[in-house]
Each structure stands twice: as C-alpha cells, then as structure tokens.
Amino acid sequence: MPATSRRGNRGPAAAAGNRRAILDAARRLFTERGYRVPLSTIAREAGVGQGVLYRHFPTRLDLAFAVFEENFAELEAIAADPGEGAFGRLWSRLLEMTIAESAFVEMVVDARRALPDRGDDRRLLALVEATLPRARAAGLVDPALTADDVLLAQRMVYGVVVTETDPVRVRQAVEGALALLKERALVPAVR
Amino acid sequence: MPATSRRGNRGPAAAAGNRRAILDAARRLFTERGYRVPLSTIAREAGVGQGVLYRHFPTRLDLAFAVFEENFAELEAIAADPGEGAFGRLWSRLLEMTIAESAFVEMVVDARRALPDRGDDRRLLALVEATLPRARAAGLVDPALTADDVLLAQRMVYGVVVTETDPVRVRQAVEGALALLKERALVPAVR
Amino acid sequence: MPATSRRGNRGPAAAAGNRRAILDAARRLFTERGYRVPLSTIAREAGVGQGVLYRHFPTRLDLAFAVFEENFAELEAIAADPGEGAFGRLWSRLLEMTIAESAFVEMVVDARRALPDRGDDRRLLALVEATLPRARAAGLVDPALTADDVLLAQRMVYGVVVTETDPVRVRQAVEGALALLKERALVPAVR
Amino acid sequence: MPATSRRGNRGPAAAAGNRRAILDAARRLFTERGYRVPLSTIAREAGVGQGVLYRHFPTRLDLAFAVFEENFAELEAIAADPGEGAFGRLWSRLLEMTIAESAFVEMVVDARRALPDRGDDRRLLALVEATLPRARAAGLVDPALTADDVLLAQRMVYGVVVTETDPVRVRQAVEGALALLKERALVPAVR
DNA sequence: AATGAATGAGTTTTCATTCAT
DNA sequence: TATGAATGAAAACTCATTCAT
Numbered sequence: 072m073p074a075t076s077r078r079g080n081r082g083p084a085a086a087a088g089n090r091r092a093i094l095d096a097a098r099r100l101f102t103e104r105g106y107r108v109p110l111s112t113i114a115r116e117a118g119v120g121q122g123v124l125y126r127h128f129p130t131r132l133d134l135a136f137a138v139f140e141e142n143f144a145e146l147e148a149i150a151a152d153p154g155e156g157a158f159g160r161l162w163s164r165l166l167e168m169t170i171a172e173s174a175f176v177e178m179v180v181d182a183r184r185a186l187p188d189r190g191d192d193r194r195l196l197a198l199v200e201a202t203l204p205r206a207r208a209a210g211l212v213d214p215a216l217t218a219d220d221v222l223l224a225q226r227m228v229y230g231v232v233v234t235e236t237d238p239v240r241v242r243q244a245v246e247g248a249l250a251l252l253k254e255r256a257l258v259p260a261v262r
Numbered sequence: 263m264p265a266t267s268r269r270g271n272r273g274p275a276a277a278a279g280n281r282r283a284i285l286d287a288a289r290r291l292f293t294e295r296g297y298r299v300p301l302s303t304i305a306r307e308a309g310v311g312q313g314v315l316y317r318h319f320p321t322r323l324d325l326a327f328a329v330f331e332e333n334f335a336e337l338e339a340i341a342a343d344p345g346e347g348a349f350g351r352l353w354s355r356l357l358e359m360t361i362a363e364s365a366f367v368e369m370v371v372d373a374r375r376a377l378p379d380r381g382d383d384r385r386l387l388a389l390v391e392a393t394l395p396r397a398r399a400a401g402l403v404d405p406a407l408t409a410d411d412v413l414l415a416q417r418m419v420y421g422v423v424v425t426e427t428d429p430v431r432v433r434q435a436v437e438g439a440l441a442l443l444k445e446r447a448l449v450p451a452v453r
Numbered sequence: 454m455p456a457t458s459r460r461g462n463r464g465p466a467a468a469a470g471n472r473r474a475i476l477d478a479a480r481r482l483f484t485e486r487g488y489r490v491p492l493s494t495i496a497r498e499a500g501v502g503q504g505v506l507y508r509h510f511p512t513r514l515d516l517a518f519a520v521f522e523e524n525f526a527e528l529e530a531i532a533a534d535p536g537e538g539a540f541g542r543l544w545s546r547l548l549e550m551t552i553a554e555s556a557f558v559e560m561v562v563d564a565r566r567a568l569p570d571r572g573d574d575r576r577l578l579a580l581v582e583a584t585l586p587r588a589r590a591a592g593l594v595d596p597a598l599t600a601d602d603v604l605l606a607q608r609m610v611y612g613v614v615v616t617e618t619d620p621v622r623v624r625q626a627v628e629g630a631l632a633l634l635k636e637r638a639l640v641p642a643v644r
Numbered sequence: 645m646p647a648t649s650r651r652g653n654r655g656p657a658a659a660a661g662n663r664r665a666i667l668d669a670a671r672r673l674f675t676e677r678g679y680r681v682p683l684s685t686i687a688r689e690a691g692v693g694q695g696v697l698y699r700h701f702p703t704r705l706d707l708a709f710a711v712f713e714e715n716f717a718e719l720e721a722i723a724a725d726p727g728e729g730a731f732g733r734l735w736s737r738l739l740e741m742t743i744a745e746s747a748f749v750e751m752v753v754d755a756r757r758a759l760p761d762r763g764d765d766r767r768l769l770a771l772v773e774a775t776l777p778r779a780r781a782a783g784l785v786d787p788a789l790t791a792d793d794v795l796l797a798q799r800m801v802y803g804v805v806v807t808e809t810d811p812v813r814v815r816q817a818v819e820g821a822l823a824l825l826k827e828r829a830l831v832p833a834v835r
Numbered sequence: 836a837a838t839g840a841a842t843g844a845g846t847t848t849t850c851a852t853t854c855a856t
Numbered sequence: 857t858a859t860g861a862a863t864g865a866a867a868a869c870t871c872a873t874t875c876a877t
Binding site: 276277280302305310311312313314317 | 836837838839840
Binding site: 601602608609611615616617634 | 749804806807808820825
C-alpha cells in the first residue's frame with residue numbers, strides 16, 4: 072500500500088518522513104517484485120517525486136544498502152543483549168530475514184558486479200563473534216561451531232530460499248536444509 | 263569470441279549452426295555479464311541477426327532454459343552409466359556447473375516470477391534417484407542420504423557460490439559448505 | 454519542415470533515408486534553436502524514433518560532427534578544383550558557412566570540454582594549403598598571406614558572427630571585420 | 645573554495661556577503677565548467693541556499709550579467725583615468741578578460757536567444773570613445789582607428805579564444821590574431 | 836530463412852523553480 | 857530572511873520486439 076498520498080511541497084520537514092516512506096516502499100517492492108523494480112515505481116509508491124528519491128539515494132545500490140542497513144541495525148540490537156540466548160535470537164532473526172527478503176540475493180549479485188566489498192560480511196561476522204561464545208559456554212551449540220560456519224550456513228539457506236519455486240514451501244525447504252546441517256547443532260530451527 | 267563471421271543468407275542449412283552459435287554465445291555472456299545481458303549482444307556475439315535469435319528462442323527464458331538443457335543432457339549422460347561411481351560423478355559435475363555458471367541463479371529467480379514450474383527439479387531428481395541407490399549399495403554414501411537431500415545440498419552450494427564476492431574464493435567457500443554437510447558423506451568433494 | 458511523416462517499420466532500406474533526414478533536421482535545428490536542442494526534437498522532426506537516432510549517432514557530438522562533416526565535404530569539393538579561383542571560392546563558402554551556422558561555435562565549445570582534438574583544424578588547413586599557392590601565384594592574394602593566417606581569420610569572423618545580437622546585422626559586421634583584415638588582402642569579401 | 649562556511653539564518657546583514665559569495669562562485673564555475681553549470685552547484689559553492697540565489701538573481705542571465713557587470717566596473721575605472729595611456733590599459737585588460745573568461749561567449753549566445761539588447765555593447769563603446777581620442781592625439785594608435793573598429797577587434801579575439809582547443813596555446817593564437825590586425829596599430833599586444 | 840534497422844514504450848537522470856519551516 | 861528539501865517536467869538513454877527486404 073502506498074504511503075498516504077502526498078501532494079504539494081511540504082518543505083524540508085518532510086525529509087525524514089519521505090526517507091522513511093521510500094525505505095518502506097523499497098523494502099516492500101524489492102520483496103514483491105524483485106530488485107529490478109523501477110525506481111519510478113518506488114518513488115510513486117512512496118508518494119514522493121523522482122527527484123526526492125535521487126536526493127536521498129543517488130543509486131539503486133545506495134537505496135538497497137540503506138534497506139539492508141535497517142536489517143543490520145535490528146540484528147545489532149539483538150546482539151547487544153549480553154545474555155546467553157542472544158546468539159539463538161540472532162540466528163533465528165537472520166533466518167527470518169533470509170526467508171522474507173530473498174530479493175536481497177539479487178542485490179548481492181548485482182553489488183558483486185558493481186562494487187568492491189562493502190564490508191557487510193565483516194559486520195555480520197562481528198555480531199556472530201560477539202554472541203556465539205556465550206552460547207557455546209552455555210552449551211547451547213556444538214562446541215566446534217565457528218562464526219565462519221554460521222555465516223556459511225546462512226548463505227546456504229539463502230541458496231535454498233532463492234531456488235524455491237513454490238513460495239509456500241520455502242519454510243519447509245529451509246527446515247530441510249537446517250536438518251542437513253543439524254549435526255553442528257545450529258539452534259534454534261526456523262519457527 | 264564470436265562464432266566464425268557469418269554474412270548473407272545461407273539458407274536452412276545454417277539453422278543448426280546458428281542455434282549452436284547462439285547457445286554458445288549465450289552461455290558465455292550469461293556467465294560473464296549476467297543473465298540480463300542484452301539479447302542484441304548475444305545475437306551480435308553469435309554472429310547472427312536478432313531475428314534469428316527470436317526465431318530460435320522467442321523469449322529470454324527459452325534461451326536460458328535451452329542453455330540449461332545442455333547441462334541436463336550432460337548430466338543425463340553421466341547418470342546413464344550403470345556403474346556404482348555414476349552418482350559421485352554426477353554430484354561432482356553438478357558442483358562444477360554450479361560454480362561455473364552461477365548466473366543461472368538469476369535465471370531461476372526470474373523464472374520463478376515469470377513461469378509455472380518447468381519440472382527441472384523433477385528431472386534432476388530423477389537422475390539422482392537413478393544413481394544414488396547404487397552408490398548407497400556400494401557403501402559410497404551415508405545410507406540415510408536421500409535424493410531430496412542431494413538436491414537440497416546443491417541448492418545450498420548455489421547459495422554459497424552466488425554470495426561469494428571474491429571470485430577466487432568460490433571454491434574454498436564451497437569446500438567449507440561441503441565440510442558443514444560432511445556428516446552425511448556427500449562425496450566426492452569439489453576438486 | 455519535418456521530413457514527410459513516416460510511420461511503421463519500413464525496414465533496413467529506410468536507413469539511408471533516415472540518416473539523411475536526421476542530418477537535415479539536426480542542421481536546421483542546430484541553426485534555429487542552438488546546439489542544445491533536445492535530441493528527441495531532432496528525432497521527431499526527422500520523422501524517426503529515438504532509437505534510430507541513437508543507432509546512427511550515439512552521442513550529440515557524433516551527430517554534430519556528422520553535420521560538420523558534410524560542410525567539410527563541400528569544401529573539399531571546392532578545393533579539388535585545380536583552377537586559380539579555388540581559394541577564393543573556398544574562402545567565400547567558408548564565410549557563408551560561418552555566417553549561416555554559427556551554432557557550431559557552441560558545438561566547438563562543447564567539444565573542447567568533451568574531446569581530444571578531432572583534427573578538424575588540420576583538415577581545413579590542408580584545403581587551404583592546397584588552394585592558396587595557386588591564388589598567390591595568380592596574384593589574387595597578398596603574397597605574405599599564410600594558410601595559418603586564413604584559418605585565424607576565419608576564427609575571427611566566427612567571433613564576430615557569434616557575438617552579433619542583431620541577426621540582420623551579421624553580414625555587415627562580417628564586412629567590417631574583413632575590412633579590418635583587408636591589408637592582408639583576403640579576397641573576396643563576403644557577398 | 646566556498647566562501648567561509650555559512651550556517652543558519654544570519655538576517656539581512658548577510659545579504660551583501662551572500663551576493664558577493666554567489667558572484668565569486670559563479671565567476672569561477674562559469675569559467676571552469678561552462679555557462680551551463682547547475683545553479684544548485686553555484687549555490688552550494690557559494691555556501692548559500694538555493695532560495696537565496698533566487699532572491700538575488702531570478703534567472704541565470706541575471707546572474708551572468710551581474711558577473712559581467714563587475715568586469716565592466718573594472719573597465720570603467722580604467723577609462724576614468726584622464727591620461728593618454730588609459731586606452732592602452734583598457735584594451736589590454738579587455739584582452740585579458742576575453743582570454744580568461746571565454747565562458748562568457750556561451751552566455752552571450754544564450755542572451756542573444758533570450759533577451760532584447762541589454763546595451764552592453766553601447767556601454768563598452770562609450771568607454772572606448774572616452775579614451776581613444778586621447779591615445780590618438782598622443783600618436784599611440786593609428787589615426788584611422790575608430791571605436792567601432794576596437795569593438796570589432798575584441799569580438800574577433802573572442803572568436804579566436806573560443807575556438808582554440810588547446811588551452812596553453814590561447815595566448816599564442818591571440819598574438820597571431822593581433823598580428824593580422826596590426827596594420828591598424830592596435831596597441832599594446834597581449835602580454 | 837536470415838538480416839539488421841526501425842520502433843517506441845519504459846526507465847533513468849537532471850535541474851530549474853517553489854515553498855514550508 | 858535563509859535554508860535546503862520537494863516537486864515534476866523534461867531530457868537522455870536502453871532494449872525487447874517487429875518487419876521490409
């Protein structure tokens with residue numbers, strides 16, 4: 072659904088709201104229609120002019136990374152919890168994101184052609200490294216499980232999500248993938 | 263490199279050669295420049311007119327599936343071998359294809375949005391089902407390994423390949439993914 | 454006036470006619486509305502689609518140079534005449550072109566920012582060098598007049614044309630400029 | 645470099661400073677990047693908002709003429725000198741301006757399309773008429789040289805400057821042009 | 836049957852101008 | 857009064873598809 076239709080020049084005060092509306096529209100449209108959805112469609116759905124979209128996000132990748140960034144912020148908030156369950160919640164949320172927003176695989180593919188490393192892998196790695204030791208100490212995961220393993224596992228789940236042709240079977244396919252990885256006791260399984 | 267330069271209307275005899283040249287050019291360009299490479303580029307590289315490309319392959323997907331089909335044909339030839347090593351060779355070749363032609367993930371993503379199921383999964387499944395029992399009987403794989411597991415594992419490897427930003431680390435990443443799956447003894451590992 | 458309105462795909466046979474129509478429209482619109490006239494306007498006036506214009510002339514400069522090239526071709530034809538009057542006719546036509554198509558100054562300014570030397574100066578220099586000696590031998594011009602002088606004089610006339618704000622006074626201004634240069638006996642004066 | 649960074653609404657007192665900063669930025673950017681440089685760029689470089697630029701200069705031409713006006717003011721100051729050398733200094737400075745700010749040719753071309761005569765020619769003519777007689781009386785210039793000749797000569801130099809593709813050869817080209825005009829004893833030559 | 840230019844709709848991109856704060 | 861974001865009308869550019877020869 073478009074943000075409430077906006078008309079006329081609402082002045083600079085609208086900037087934050089516009090940015091929000093653009094990000095929401097982009098997240099939704101990337102998911103529904105894929106990464107290549109026209110920028111003009113995103114602007115229209117966000118209820119802003121094309122120029123506003125360009126002011127906020129000069130390239131498609133800038134927009135995509137900004138949406139991605141919000142996911143990261145959420146994961147960082149989870150990882151900031153000092154409890155032993157943080158890793159489990161981080162992994163669970165990461166799986167949900169992977170399932171819900173597989174459109175980002177297309178973005179990654181595109182980014183790979185267009186850009187040098189943006190360091191996103193390292194940021195995610197840091198979150199895992201911050202939380203995994205406590206889970207290990209509490210006996211919640213296989214002691215041999217490394218942070219690299221976790222990231223690799225997430226990428227493997229990505230592969231399953233993106234190649235699943237029937238949307239209603241995505242969760243089931245991910246369950247199957249996690250079962251194949253189960254020996255290393257990645258927990259918890261997807262809800 | 264374009265197929266040998268072609269000029270003028272060479273009549274029906276050229277049809278097969280043209281089809282061949284288009285498929286070769288498409289395979290190369292999909293890999294090098296991604297699934298969205300302009301069809302006109304493929305026609306040019308193949309040394310044919312755009313009309314010919316349309317005659318042979320009315321849509322981008324028809325072309326992509328035809329390229330994919332050649333991979334299937336190769337896999338089918340491997341699976342036709344009645345020996346106990348057929349499954350291992352099938353898996354090995356499947357991994358190689360996954361590594362070399364990850365551009366097909368983009369195609370699959372596109373196909374998912376555009377088309378009803380084309381049954382490719384089922385064809386691949388049939389090849390695995392034809393070869394896995396003999397490998398299992400010969401003790402070459404974990405007895406609990408199912409054909410579905412194998413297909414799922416291949417999709418997981420896809421995920422790793424497509425998300426690897428550094429081309430020279432793709433094999434290493436796949437090795438890591440296979441190691442995570444090793445408990446089920448998928449053999450052989452990637453070369 | 455637009456080339457006779459054309460609709461529908463007339464096939465490759467239309468290519469030469471389209472190129473001609475585009476060049477004519479571009480020459481007219483550059484002169485009437487300046488070098489920055491929208492390419493879409495040129496395409497519309499030529500009676501072709503935008504894509505056709507792009508196929509023939511990938512950039513605005515390519516188009517402008519092609520129009521310019523036609524002027525060169527005309528000058529080359531004049532210079533090919535072995536008679537002693539060739540230089541006079543060359544100079545006269547060059548002045549006419551300068552007066553009629555001052556829009557090309559804008560092009561030159563633009564080209565200077567966008568491109569390395571295209572060698573046009575040298576081509577024009579060659580034409581002058583081919584014809585000037587015969588005129589000199591026939592006593593038609595000051596014996597001290599060099600080909601470089603001629604080119605410089607033409608650039609000076611350019612300056613007068615482009616800075617004349619009243620279109621009806623352009624010829625009069627050029628006459629004045631030629632009078633200032635008269636000691637070197639550039640002949641003939643503009644008609 | 646932008647004028648000292650300005651933040652916040654500093655009230656009417658800032659108006660003069662803003663005008664100054666805009667003119668400086670415009671002069672520099674017109675020269676460096678051409679007359680078509682985006683107005684937003686000029687505002688940014690001047691350290692002011694776009695609205696302020698519009699308040700001071702409603703159109704691009706208003707801004708361009710204001711920059712030009714400053715040149716006039718400098719020339720007027722030179723012409724106000726009652727000595728016999730005023731004409732020489734006026735001509736010399738005029739040549740320098742022509743060389744340094746050839747971007748103004750683009751402006752003139754644009755103005756010609758957009759505006760009725762602004763009388764700039766007449767203002768410059770007045771300056772020459774005020775100083776030339778004294779130089780003539782002192783025997784510093786050809787007695788036959790008229791003020792119209794001087795203005796025409798300056799426009800001719802414009803033409804040479806704007807058509808010179810190699811920036812380092814501009815002065816040399818101007819020298820050549822002045823040599824062609826030398827019979828009328830325009831002095832002094834460019835430095 | 837092959838060629839390759841033409842078409843034109845779709846997308847991206849820019850920027851002069853307006854206007855809420 | 858200054859700010860700088862919003863607007864939206866152009867303009868530029870791309871490319872899948874058609875079709876005369």
